[in-house]
Amino acid sequence: MKNLILSFAFLSLVSCKKEIPTPVTLEKDVTFLASDSLQGRETGTEGELIAAHYIKDRFESMGLSPKGNAGTFFQTFSFAPKNDPHGEVSFRESGNDSLITGTNVIGYLDNKASNTIVIGAHYDHLGMGGEGSLYREGAAIHNGADDNASGVAVMLQLAEKLQNEKYKGNNYLFIGFSGEEMGLLGSNYFTKNATIPLSKINYMINMDMVGRLNEEKALAVHGIGTSPIWGQTVFAANTSFQLAEHESGVGPSDHTSFYLNDIPVLHLFTGQHDDYHKPGDDSEKLNYEGMRMIEDYILAIVAELDNNGKLTFTKTKDESAAVPSFKVGLGVVPDYLFSGKGMRIDGVSEGRAAQNAGLEKGDVVIKMGDSTVVDMMSYMRVLSTFDVGDTTTVVIDRKGEELIKEIVFVKD
Known part of the structure; x- marks a missing residue:
């Protein structure tokens, strides 16, 4: 506690003396x-x-x-601090x-x-x-x-x-x-x-x-x-x-x-x-x-909007839709700037299911198992249906060519 008090005192002193041009x-x-x-x-x-x-x-x-x-x-x-990473923090x-x-x-x-x-x-x-x-x-x-x-x-x-x-x-x-x-x-x-x-x-x-x-x-x-x-x-x-x-x-x-x-x-x-x-x-x-x-x-x-007064608020269509819970992950970073059909991969994590199956940055996932992937939400819904050890096929669009990859969901 003494060190913490000294740290606060030091910060206050620096703040008082510092002039920002x-x-x-x-x-x-x-x-x-x-x-x-x-x-x-x-x-x-x-x-x-x-x-x-x-x-x-x-x-x-x-x-x-x-x-x-x-x-x-x-x-x-x-x-x-949270003991359970999925739990909620209380103030x-x-x-x-x-x-x-x-x-x-x-x-x-x-x-x-x-x-x-x-x-x-x-x-x-x-x-x-x-x-x-x-x-x-x-x-x-x-x-x-x-x-x-x-x-x-x-x-x-x-x-x-x-x-x-x-x-x-x-x-x-x-x-x-x-x-x-x-x-x-x-x-x-x-x-x-x-x-x-x-x-x-x-x-x-x-x-x-x-x-x-x-x-x-x-x-x-x-x-x-x-x-x-x-x-x-x-x-x-x-x-x-x-x-x-x-x-x-x-x-x-x-x-x-x-x-x-x-x-x-x-x-x-x-x-x-x-x-x-x-x-x-x-x-x-x-x-x-x-x-x-x-x-x-x-x-x-x-x-x-400066002269428009107070804006009208509207709830968005998916605000009541629960985000699916996942037992497995594909091991990719989605491309949130992608506005086309499917889920484009912006990064692949080492040792995870996607890398093991040969998926690459830039691939667009358009189907998982029997389900078509049209956007991020449909991708998440499909992913939530799988468990550790499950195997499925993923259809990807790689620079205009459709490829089929086999995915084995491993424990993270």
Whole structure:
């Protein structure tokens, strides 16, 4: 406990003395947040706290108002680590040494408007690896440059740009979420303990992994179905991207917590890659020009809706459909930017069923067993029917040629 108190004192001292020159570039924000010195920003660690203070100092340097607890930029929450990886986390009162404490960082731009737009990105990552890591060679720093220093950096740029007079139709709440990698904990806690009335939130935009825009400029936009106006808005604001639109407001990132509270959401995502949840996700690999394009795109969306008042919320078609539970995995990373028929593979894990059967990155799964695979949801439904030891055939489209592969589902 003494060491923890000293760490907090050190962080406070650094925060008080540090002056952040403006303007700060995307590159500088990502380089700091994804540096080895932060040891992967795992929730509750000193590295995450250093990142939290950095974001706070950036908010403060831009003149944002604190909107955390007790007049600060911080909203802390404590929870017990999960023993069961499939179990739910429950929040607890702090003061117990066995608890982990996460820290949301919240800044507010008050335009005296009726409604507020939430701009969010999680800043935690996997630390030295462990649960969630796809790296199999022991402990190593997972810097998480794309996941999600990229989203935080874009959020910080937006916090500066949205102070322009042409965006005065709404207030803005900027949130760096903690605990996303452990189960959307920071956004979940915020929506249960919101520092502004949820009824005043117009909509929420989430950036999670926006740093690897590819040559085709493919950008996934999730949540299109959460308001009737999103479809025309994302189209009207787009001048650069090949959009992969997804209706659902539910997904593995922080926008879900807001959607479940009847708030329209958009989630922007440039796709997974070979460095996902591995030590190789470093700052020099990001497409910073692509990130600036995404920043401009979000500004265009906000400007398009600036005088529209509060958006209408709609539930998406699949929000009541339970996500299937799985006893086995194929051992692939799906390509979430793929909008064609089937499920395209974006990566293959070593020693798993897909690699053993000869499946490769770029293959499109179009059939498993007797069931046709038309999209991600149908793929998951079919996969949920298999057990360890089962054998089936998979039909793939590989560069226009249909191949049949035999799959044996092994224990993970």
